[in-house]
Amino acid sequence: GGIITQTPKFLIGQEGQKLTLKCQQNFNHDTMYWYRQDSGKGLRLIYYSITENDLQKGDLSEGYDASREKKSSFSLTVTSAQKNEMAVFLCASSGTANTEVFFGKGTRLTVV
Amino acid sequence: QQNVQQSPESLIVPEGARTSLNCTFSDSASQYFWWYRQHSGKAPKALMSIFSNGEKEEGRFTIHLNKASLHFSLHIRDSQPSDSALYLCAVSHNTNTGKLTFGDGTVLTVKP
Numbered sequence: 001g002g003i004i005t006q007t008p009k010f011l012i013g014q015e016g017q018k019l020t021l022k023c024q025q026n027f028n029h030d031t032m033y034w035y036r037q038d039s040g041k042g043l044r045l046i047y048y049s050i051t052e053n054d055l056q057k058g059d060l061s062e063g064y065d066a067s068r069e070k071k072s073s074f075s076l077t078v079t080s081a082q083k084n085e086m087a088v089f090l091c092a093s094s095g096t097a098n099t100e101v102f103f104g105k106g107t108r109l110t111v112v
Numbered sequence: 113q114q115n116v117q118q119s120p121e122s123l124i125v126p127e128g129a130r131t132s133l134n135c136t137f138s139d140s141a142s143q144y145f146w147w148y149r150q151h152s153g154k155a156p157k158a159l160m161s162i163f164s165n166g167e168k169e170e171g172r173f174t175i176h177l178n179k180a181s182l183h184f185s186l187h188i189r190d191s192q193p194s195d196s197a198l199y200l201c202a203v204s205h206n207t208n209t210g211k212l213t214f215g216d217g218t219v220l221t222v223k224p
Contacts, residue, residue, distance in 0.1 A: 097204075098204055103155040104155060105154065105155045
């Protein structure tokens with residue numbers, strides 16, 4: 001089995017601040033994802049990447065940047081933190097198409 | 113753009129009951145259909161998936177798919193308090209990625 005590690009677990013930032021969330025996976029999966037989960041709700045896709053240096057926008061990409069530095073890591077940047085985007089950000093990965101998507105435990109973002 | 117809706121939003125059942133959760137989707141070209149379960153404060157974890165019309169059973173869990181009706185469901189037999197969680201349905205296309213579109217979830221509470 002593998003694991004997805006997200007850092008930090010909790011992130012507090014000021015309104016307007018640029019913030020970076022990091023994700024590492026040791027599944028050797030090709031595809032990685034960033035999802036946002038608002039309180040007790042479903043997941044919305046922000047960005048995904050099907051291979052190193054690839055980036056694809058999801059439905060919620062405005063206000064975010066992403067970077068796939070290497071196969072095992074995928075980072076997400078909140079370009080200017082806003083109070084209405086306080087949520088849990090979930091990183092995920094998957095192997096071949098339509099196999100299970102595995103999730104990390106999330107980074108909870110608070111904007112003050 | 114894919115639209116995935118779940119019902120009901122929340123459900124309270126007694127221990128031992130049979131529970132049914134529903135999911136509708138809008139894109140008839142969708143290929144793979146998933147149920148994920150997320151216990152409070154934990155990462156979402158895949159429960160089961162289906163890709164052809166009909167039903168699939170795994171232990172106490174059964175998934176039904178009717179592509180013509182754009183509907184699939186999850187049935188839990190002999191519900192247990194440990195089944196209490198947020199249940200998320202998800203749909204993917206047959207592309208090179210495992211990109212999933214999620215519903216907003218059903219909160220299930222099983223009372224002892």
